[in-house]
Amino acid sequence: MSDPGVQASLHKNLKTTLPRINNYINSTRFREVNLVDRLYPDSASVELSHWALPGGSGAWEQWTFNTIVTQTFTPVSVGSSYGPTWTTHWFRLVFSIPDEWVGSEVRLRWASNSEAAVWSESGQLLQGLSTGTSYMYRPDYTLTTNHQLGQTGPYTLYVEMAANRLFGASGDGDNISPPSPDLYFTLSRAEIARVDQQVYKLTRDLEVLYQLADKLVDLGDQRGYQALYTANQMVNSIIAGQDSVASSLADEYFSKGNGSRAHTLAVMGNCHIDSAWLWPYTETKRKVARSFSSQLALMDRYPEHIFVASQAQQWQWCKQYFPELWTRVKERVTEGRFIPVGGTWVEMDGNIPSGESFIRQFLLGQKFYQKELGITCKEFWLPDTFGYSAQIPALMNHMGLKRFLTQKMSWSLVNKFPHHNFTWEGLDGSTVLAHFPPGDSYVMSVTVEEAVRTERNLQDKGRASTSAFLFGYGDGGGGPTQDMLERTRRLADTDGCPKATLMTPDQLFTQLESDEHNFCRWVGELYLELHNGTYTTHADMKRLCRRAELELRDAELLLSQAIVVLGVTGVAQLLQESQVALEEAWQNVLLNQFHDVLPGSCIGMVYPEAQTMYQQAIQAANTVRDNAAAAIFGSSGEVTDILVNTLPWPRVEVVTVGGNPTLVSVPSMGTALPDSQTPSSQVTLTEVDGTFVIENGLIRAEIDSYGRVTSLRVIGDDADHDVFQRPPGTTSGEQLFGNQIVMYDDEPLYYDAWDVMDYHLETPVVLNDADSGYSVSSPVVVENTPLLCSVRWGVTFGSSTFTQDIQLTADCPHLTFLTSVSWGENRKIIKALHSTSLYTNIASFDIQFGHLERPTHMNTSWDSARYEVCGHKWADLSEPDWGVAVLNDCKYGWMARGHTLALSLLRSPKAPDDTADMGNHTFKYALLPHQGTLQEAGVVQRAYEFNAPILTIQAPPDRGLESWVRVLGQGVLLHTVKPAEDGSGAVILRMYECNGTRSKVTLALEWPVTSVKECNGLEEAGVDVPFVQDAGTTSINLAFTPFSIKALRLTLQ
């Protein structure tokens, strides 16, 4: 039926009627005769003066508003330019509002082609401004909605201009190009103007009707024609001077509601702010302030507005740098309209951080929200991260969370993810409810096209009644605008379009939970089929992250033991000081796990700061460790080297004592003097015709004149189990090699730092073989002792050199490759590639608190797309009764194809950081041949040993052999021993089942334990756990299901 009172267009000519509507509100031509120029019927100039804040990026942090306004401002005019890049410019604006504008809305209109913020004369941050040469995201600030007589002024405002764009400062127009250091930004508008509110309303009405017509007509939906004719008649009415008639026509149209089965869009304002990306951290602090203040201004005007913000770090920056704004934000938080989400310190990378880091993201994030806002987030919010570990559901459950939101899987290049709502089952079988906003975006601007797309794209039609719709400018911050909120009002319940309802995340997930019985299940990782270069780019970030995670682990263990030694009372001051230091250290680590920093996809200026923060965290951890050691062992009088093993099993290893390799034995989580042990067998190194044979009674390896491993096996195992020799009687084919250093061309389609594309595998160049043409220096002996043998070889290629010591030590089951690279390539990736004789279809990879299996074949498009995958400390190829693992100390990118296992070593992308990874690198990896399964061979334990060396600490010599904590039984890895976050002196133990089996163990603690309770990741005490004490040893029996995570909270005397 037609709408009563609406006259259809005279001609049935869509090609004229539809664009006519658009022209009337959106044309760069005819603007003087359509609605566009009527929006601001009057304007007046402002008196402008300027002061350039001295210094570049971050200099603003040293200045207070009160000091800034006392500086000498110089008169300037529109048309002048300001820079260079990253500088800050303050403008004083003095103006009077004409009396003739009484009753009108009055706005400040500003265009500096940069980011900016409006401040009141008294120093209140009022709102952000964001304009560019091609966009006007937030080009005005409303001074009053109803100018009153006698309120003429004069008024003074300040504008703080940042000499950078929303997306940083690239010089060539391509956002991800490295920033240009000398950009200048032209101030092209600074004025006040009167707004015709009727024209503003008609513009929004026509805009939404046009979008309805455009979209629904295209879908053959007759409601589109009804919108079109309404809009057409509105234009005719406006031309006839009947604005109010036009307005009524729109109101009538938008009053026609949907049926009760219409899909609901849970509309939420948000502004994804990358904590650093195309700008440094210091600019993010201001992005937070601009974005938050803009949302407060909108909330004053739109009582229905709901805004969500993630990343406790950003809230903390708001509190620290903008205290006045923080006070106002908190008021809106109390009202439930300004909502913290996610519960994490930052939106971290979803692949690389350790299991413990994931937990700390939540622990410190929730701690901040609880302390500052009295809120505990109920969902994990990670819209923009490059893939999601299979252990996330278990980690979330450990933190008491059951709700997960992201949208990034829509970026997958090969396969379309089949659900927007699903039950996500993790490695240990625990589940969470996962929701992907079906619009596949977190930067919606509330258009009909987006609303209809959200509903039509939904993969769970008929199963879900509600979908998240995240709107607001993002990535560089910003958030919703007035225009978006006006469109939301018009789409609240409009026939032909899903219902747009502003909703909190809690309301959304409550709705989804009521539909969950209809959702399908997805088991295992959410592998993003894109951005898999980020496991390797910026090797420094990966190395420092791994290092910091392990140093903090050591520090927390020793601090816990100090509680045992000094007692809860005696340790109070040390504990208090150490926990402050550890919290700050963790915050540094967690911040730099942000999903562009740790992946390596930031501009270059981010990285020196990130390196410093990691190093400070490591330094702080070492100080806490040393102070705790002094408390444990005493530090007065004569001291000597004491060895500390922080891993929960005994170790016999070669370490350096007094500059000499020494075989030592140290008990589980305990100490020993560095007494030399006798090896079960000596290491020997012999050369025959340029091939070195190296063996230690456990394993035997042959290394050829190119540094490749041509034979590797466990001594005593079946002779056919040689990793690099095909068994006798099988087809010969090509020779197999371990440690082939292979370089590939690495030119992605666009996202340089992010992507290593599938086609790179078509361009291998083996650097260390006879055909490479590169200069290989053959192995020479550098060490040949009964405890340690090594040979050194190298290759020079392009603008790079690669040097490697291949080393075997006594009683050690793996062959180690100590590697130094001077790296100077352009769009190349190098890998250490091991072509083995193993026959298997799966490879296993270490991840957070567990490991997973992935196919090594390309049977399906899903298998094929996983050509570069993430793994942590080890990966393994095994037949049921033997195999080989590759260990590493700081790498995360792997390829497992057929019988080949490759570790990605270095990349050389040029955007957004054209210096990424250039320079010197040192890292190590190892080949661990084994009998039996990886579990039987203790691959998990060997990888921890490879990463967590036995510590040497100075202490009085009377302290010798002691073990603090033992785990009796197999399969349970006691990862974390830490003082409880609450400072009570309680100790938290966190364990996980590491074999993928049901495991029962007994914890044996040489501790005066008074109570044991289960606890979650927030360290909240749960049920009592029975324990037995005998002669000072506390024993706790525990049972684990495969890959489950468990924590205990122990109270000590």
Ligand SMILES: [Zn+2]
């Ligand atoms: Zn992001």
